[in-house]
Amino acid sequence: MVLHFIVNPSAKNGKCKKIWGKIERELQRRHIHYHVVFTQKQGDGAKLAQQFAEQKHEPFILIAVGGDGTIHEVMNGVAMYDHVAVGYIPAGTGNDFARGIKLPTKWNKVFDHILSSIKHTGDHLYDIGIFQGTKRGIFVNNVGCGFDAQISRKVNASKWKHILNQLYLGKFVYVFYLLKELFTYQPTAVQLTVDQKQYVFSKVWLVTVANHPYYGGGMKIAPFAQSNDQHFDVVVVDDVSRLKLLALFVTVFWGGHVKMKGVHTFKGKYIRVTSHTALPLHADGEQIGEGEITILVNKQIRVVK
Numbered sequence: 649m650v651l652h653f654i655v656n657p658s659a660k661n662g663k664c665k666k667i668w669g670k671i672e673r674e675l676q677r678r679h680i681h682y683h684v685v686f687t688q689k690q691g692d693g694a695k696l697a698q699q700f701a702e703q704k705h706e707p708f709i710l711i712a713v714g715g716d717g718t719i720h721e722v723m724n725g726v727a728m729y730d731h732v733a734v735g736y737i738p739a740g741t742g743n744d745f746a747r748g749i750k751l752p753t754k755w756n757k758v759f760d761h762i763l764s765s766i767k768h769t770g771d772h773l774y775d776i777g778i779f780q781g782t783k784r785g786i787f788v789n790n791v792g793c794g795f796d797a798q799i800s801r802k803v804n805a806s807k808w809k810h811i812l813n814q815l816y817l818g819k820f821v822y823v824f825y826l827l828k829e830l831f832t833y834q835p836t837a838v839q840l841t842v843d844q845k846q847y848v849f850s851k852v853w854l855v856t857v858a859n860h861p862y863y864g865g866g867m868k869i870a871p872f873a874q875s876n877d878q879h880f881d882v883v884v885v886d887d888v889s890r891l892k893l894l895a896l897f898v899t900v901f902w903g904g905h906v907k908m909k910g911v912h913t914f915k916g917k918y919i920r921v922t923s924h925t926a927l928p929l930h931a932d933g934e935q936i937g938e939g940e941i942t943i944l945v946n947k948q949i950r951v952v953k
């Protein structure tokens with residue numbers, strides 16, 4: 649058997665390249681046949697993954713090495729092909745997908761798990777979500793509408809992000825924009841459809857549609873979400889003061905925010921979010937434009953872990 653890898657050497661501020669070096673030595677030490685390709689820029693993960701899937705006709709395992717952006721791209725490339733099982737070795741800064749599927753934190757433990765799963769054909773099924781707004785695609789962690797998407801949009805556009813990331817101070821850019829938007833963002837009326845039911849909220853800060861609990865590098869935004877139940881958890885934050893929203897960003901680290909007044913939770917397979925204002929949107933932290941969005945549980949993919 650040959651293991652196929654897609655590695656994003658730039659993930660974790662370039663540390664992923666070193667982690668791959670260690671994985672490669674381990675593969676050679678164990679005499680495991682492997683084939684590796686490296687991403688060179690944004691979008692390569694999806695293209696390379698799709699190329700693998702189209703070239704191969706027998707079932708195979710494709711292992712992504714990088715952060716949430718890398719697994720997002722790889723899943724987008726292979727989600728429609730039933731002969732691919734995906735593995736993931738976390739080597740990013742946030743690693744929410746790894747938390748979501750309960751992977752060990754150390755790469756060598758994940759690697760051992762993958763190898764023993766392969767021997768015992770221990771694949772797990774993972775829900776794949778499809779979003780359709782101004783853009784269409786697959787998400788693996790969550791889709792966000794509103795305040796949080798606005799922060800990630802500002803962070804990604806910031807010239808400071810790259811500079812501070814190099815100094816391992818990238819989180820400060822998030823904190824800066826979180827505080828800035830906390831004082832300037834205008835909550836808006838939102839109509840939400842979850843399966844056949846419709847809800848109207850008047851002052852929405854954010855709507856998150858989550859496949860598993862974790863978000864933004866370990867925040868437990870949807871504490872009860874399960875990535876294999878073929879449903880998504882929806883969290884709406886509506887009509888809370890700016891001060892309370894700040895408190896929410898503390899309690900969210902242990903999932904305590906779901907008990908706060910103004911936080912509403914739902915579960916469904918079909919979710920639609922509309923608003924009269926152009927809501928900023930993200931999928932797995934990547935910008936996907938603004939406006940209305942529809943989200944569906946699409947299918948399940950085999951994950952080796």
Ligand SMILES: Nc1ncnc2c1ncn2[C@@H]1O[C@H](COP(=O)(O)OP(=O)(O)OP(=O)(O)O)[C@@H](O)[C@H]1O
Binds near residue numbers: 693715742
């Ligand atoms: N060779 C490359 N150079 C620069 N960027 C790349 C390269 N290959 C991929 N990318 C892009 O890097 C971005 C970040 O990658 P990724 O999310 O995996 O790492 P991270 O940001 O360190 O981790 P996390 O998302 O878990 O915080 C992705 O959007 C991806 O498209």
